[in-house]
Structures are given as C-alpha cells and as structure tokens.
Amino acid sequence: MIEKIVEKCKTHLGEDLHSIYIRGSISRGLGIDSVSDLDTFAITNKEINDIDLKWIDKVEQELNKKYIIVNGVELSYYYIKDVLETNKFSIIPFMIKTHSICVYGEDLSGHLPNYKADTTLGNEHLMNLKNQVHQAKEDLDGNENIEDILDCCGWVMKIIVRAGLARSKVWDTMHGFEIRTNIPDVDVIYFDEKNIDERTEKNLEAELRVILPDIPWSVKNEARMHVLNDIPPYISSEDAISKFPETATALGVKVDKNNKLILTAPCGIEDVLNLELKPTPYFRETKERAVIYEERINKKNWKAVWHKIQVHHIEIY
Numbered sequence: 232m233i234e235k236i237v238e239k240c241k242t243h244l245g246e247d248l249h250s251i252y253i254r255g256s257i258s259r260g261l262g263i264d265s266v267s268d269l270d271t272f273a274i275t276n277k278e279i280n281d282i283d284l285k286w287i288d289k290v291e292q293e294l295n296k297k298y299i300i301v302n303g304v305e306l307s308y309y310y311i312k313d314v315l316e317t318n319k320f321s322i323i324p325f326m327i328k329t330h331s332i333c334v335y336g337e338d339l340s341g342h343l344p345n346y347k348a349d350t351t352l353g354n355e356h357l358m359n360l361k362n363q364v365h366q367a368k369e370d371l372d373g374n375e376n377i378e379d380i381l382d383c384c385g386w387v388m389k390i391i392v393r394a395g396l397a398r399s400k401v402w403d404t405m406h407g408f409e410i411r412t413n414i415p416d417v418d419v420i421y422f423d424e425k426n427i428d429e430r431t432e433k434n435l436e437a438e439l440r441v442i443l444p445d446i447p448w449s450v451k452n453e454a455r456m457h458v459l460n461d462i463p464p465y466i467s468s469e470d471a472i473s474k475f476p477e478t479a480t481a482l483g484v485k486v487d488k489n490n491k492l493i494l495t496a497p498c499g500i501e502d503v504l505n506l507e508l509k510p511t512p513y514f515r516e517t518k519e520r521a522v523i524y525e526e527r528i529n530k531k532n533w534k535a536v537w538h539k540i541q542v543h544h545i546e547i548y
Contacts, residue, residue: 232269232298236306237335239290240273247282249274249311250336256445257301258332269298272307272323274339279310317344329404398479398503402537405506412536416449420483422468427455473497474513476524481511508533509543521545 233253240248255270275282287306294304309323317324328343399412419439423431435450453471457464465471468483475481478498485495502509508528514520524545534542 232294232301232304233334235294235297236269236271236304239294240306240335243286243290244273244275244282247275247277248336249276250339251334252327252331253334254326254331258330267301269301269304270307271305272309274311274314274336275308276311279308282308284308311339314339315342398482401503402506402540406537406539414447416447419448419450420453420468420471421450422453422465422471424454427452427458429455469495469497473511475511476514476527478502478509478511479507506537506540507543508540510545515545518547521547 237251240251251271251273253269253271256267257269287308291304291306298304313321314324314327324339324343328340328345331340333340399414403412419435429452432450432452432455436448439446439448439450453465453468456471462474465474468485472481472483472495479502481496481498482500482503483495498511501507510521510524514524525547528542528544534540
C-alpha cells in the first residue's frame, strides 16, 4: 500500500516531489486492522499553490477502496522551505522530527531542531485540536450520510483521546523516550445524577471498545464516585476534576453543545510541563486525603517510569 502511494505521488508530482512520510500508529508499528488510518504527507520542491493537486481526491478514493485493511488514507502536501523554516513553531516539522517515518526521498528530520515539550507546544496542540473539531462541525453540518457521520465522529474521538493522553506524551518527550509509555487506562468521565448504576458505565466502556479497541477505556460517572471515595458529592464533572489527587492529572477536554472545545485545567498546566507531581489543594485539606495522595504516589510509582519528575509530598502529622 505504501509502495502504491509512493508510485502515485511520483507519477503526479514528478520532479516537484522531494520526500514522503507516514505518521501515526502505523508508522510506530501499532496499527490495528480496519481501525487505524494511514496518514501520509509529501514534501514538495515547489510551492503548493503552483502545483496541480486536483488528482488527490481520486487517488484517495482508489486507495481507500482497494486497501480496506486501513480505515482510510489521507494525503497531504507541504512546501520544503516552509518545513525547514523553524524560527517559530510549526506542527509539520514537529511531526517529521518526532513521530514520522520517511518512506521516500531525503529525510529532513536531521535538519530540524530537537523539540522540547513546553507551553508553546501545548498551546499549538490545543489550537490544532480546536481547529479539527471546528472542521468536523463544518463537515457534519447538513450531512445526512450515516457513513460520513460515523467516520467523522470516530476521527474526532481519536483526536480528543490523544489530547487526553497529553501528560504521558509530554513526559515521554521530555525524557527522550523513543517508544511511548504504555497507558494503563484512558479515563472518560461524565455526570448523571439520575442514573448511577455502575452497569451503565460498563456498557459505555464496551461501546467505546467497539469503536477504538486499542484504547484501554475506563468510564466513570462522577455522580457516583463520591460514594466509593467516601467524600461529599461532586456537583459536576469539572468539580470532580478539580478534586483529583494530583495537579498533573487534573485535566480534561470536552466538546460543548456549541461544538466548541473546552479545556478544563483547574490547577493549570504548568506542573505537567515542569515535570512536577503535586497534590491538588483539595487533597491538602485533610490528613485523610493526604494519606490517600501519598498511597497513590507509592502505588503508581511514576518516578520509576519518568525519573526526571519531581514528586512533592505532604507532611502527615
């Protein structure tokens, strides 16, 4: 399939083609049959506006019809001078450097800087996420094609899930890990006081596994969790997030009723970016919560995975 993509690009672009990259789960050997997309982008020797790219849609349709082993093939194109312009942060050079494989032509990764996870990178990721959700809204507006709707919703879900894994991704990057750290679970929370049956949560987990079976889903109704944690009831999902044990895990992303992306970070994102593991204010309030925090720190043993993080303890008297 990759050979066919290279062949098509060479045929249509000729000398204007510099190199081709694949990125995402397939490039890392983590692809899942009929679930993973094959994201491909080509670097051109000529500005994009000066190249005829009308053939792309037809080629994508041909590849998607022929190779059902992937969920879809996407072809994108970028001008080489724009990629090598690194005076300001740009997502394409970052992707080439960190999680792409060159399958044709000269690999540009050696000409790009070693990126460090910081506030600029985090904000760029969130801006891309917001733009992608907006794009999905435009694609779905007035679209009654069930297949298109399912594809688009699945795509948005993948984007949001990846954003939810930001903490481990940031820490992996700042430690120079070439292989992603395994994630024990991906938390999805909601708030429904009228139905606190745990079986509903398990049913939702099962539905999510059908859509994205490679993700270790964990679904929790925060209207029920205070009972398990023996604390006063939460008033919302946001309230529950603010009362997570660690500031670095007190993060959430959702799409609101107006299809706007909302980041919930009641304790900020500085601790994640600064490799600091601190208790949230809520867990500093009582000795009992402080004990839970310290027990969790020992159980999770994050320091054994990311040795550069600084763990802040609570003195218990």
